[in-house]
Each structure stands twice: as C-alpha cells, then as structure tokens.
Amino acid sequence: MDCNEIFESLSEFIDEELSKKTCREIESHMADCRNCRVVVNTLRKTVTLYHSMPRERLSGPARLRLHKVIEIADSGDTGE
C-alpha cells in the first residue's frame, strides 16, 4: 500500500474499524513512512483533544428562561 491508498482509511484505522489484515498493511507502511506516521499520530491527537475539551453546562438564568418559554408555549399549545 502507498500513502495515497491508506490516506482515506486513516480515520477508520484510528477508530479500529478496519480488518486485521488492512491494519497490518497500514502499520507496515507507517514503519517506513515518516509523513504517514505523523498524519496518523496528529490525527489521533486531534480527536483526543476534542474529546478532552470540557463540556459546557447551561447557565442558571438560561435554564430558567428555557423552562419558562416551554411552559408558556405548552399551555398555549393545548389551549386549556
């Protein structure tokens, strides 16, 4: 396999969705190709960084506003 052939499969490679055979082929290519190694490692790190970003919670006032809006809309909707 050359750089071009493995390029499109690299996300599946880091997500461990490829067959063992394809994985081995990619690994053996990477052993001899620095640039592909760098793309895989930095791609994996990119995903890890996004996974590691802290989740933001809704602020208290925004939460109250949401519940108020829904309450009003719901009482309007049912027409009771």
Place this chain on the structure above:
Amino acid sequence: MGPSVPTDRELVERINTGESELLGELISRYEDRVYNLALRMMGNREDAEDVLQDTFLNVIRSLDRFQGRSSFSTWLYRVAANAALTRLRKQSKQAKSEDEFLDDVYSVKRAAQAGLKLPDWSANPVRELLNDEAMEQMNRAIESMPEIYRAVFVLRDVEELPTAEVAEIMDLSEAAVKSRLHRARLYLRNNLSDYFSERGAA
C-alpha cells in the same frame, strides 16, 4: 422508597396522555447535552440558547408523533441538529465553501507528496496543548467548516455518538458519515498543525 425513575419512553407516554407537567423533567434530562451540541455547532452561547429553545419548542409540537422507532435521545438529537442547521443556514456566516474546505483537507496530502517534512506535535501531553487559547482556536476551526461536516464531527467526536446513531440522526448512510468525519478530522488536524507549529509545539 419512592417509585422508580420513569424511562424516557414512559415520560413521553405520560406527557402525551395529559401529564404535561412532566415536560420539565424530560427537558432537564437533556438540556445540557442539547446545549453543548448547539454551542459547538453555533460557536457562541447566545445562538446556542436560541437553538436550545427552538429544539424544545419543536419537541413539544411534535412529541405526539414520536413513534419510538428510535430511542428518544436519537430523536431529540435529530430535532436539535436540524434546529442548529436551520439557524446556521439563515445566518450564512463566514463558513468555507465546500471547495475551499476540501482544498484545505487535502493540503496535507499535497505537502506529503511534495516531500515536505510534516510537523509532529503529537508527543505533547494533552494538558499542555489544551489551554484556553487552543480551545478557542479549536472552536473557531469547527465553525469554519461547512455545516454538514460540522454536524457530523460534533455528533461523532464531541458528543461521542456511534457512527450508526449519527447516520440515523443525519439521515445519511454510515459510509457517508465516515467519509465526512474523516474529512472534518483532517481539516481540523491541519488547522491545529498550523496553530501548534506557530506556537512552537512541533
């Protein structure tokens, strides 16, 4: 001992048969998740709160049509993703065109083919890379992607939903989800690579 906590499906059924006071509980279960999804897709709190409201307003309008073919959370994510996409399309902000985006995606391939030595910043620990400025950069990078790539990436790599569920939410084949995810990741990788190289982390 109080009664056991109702499942989402039980809650929906009871709301649909008149116990609308339970809506607040249903919303409380999901408001943070929907908010986080909206925030990553919209890029700012104000728009994210609007999307959050749109989402639950759509939910109360169509809850009686929830069939239970998918899980409630999948159905809700679908409503939320559509609410975000609708607002993004109305804004027509400075996201890149698909051509510009794809050109960026494949720039790494061209660089490698030209024999350039790609910078490697992957050995740096996450806690050193992930400061406030870097996170700001990461969020801006998401916002510069075309909407559909943004949605798939946020659902898969920020919300961490499985490919099959993202396919159901977005009405795409699993193959289409995977290829969009891959392009989004490459684009974001390139963006971070430039950023970290400039910062001297590579």
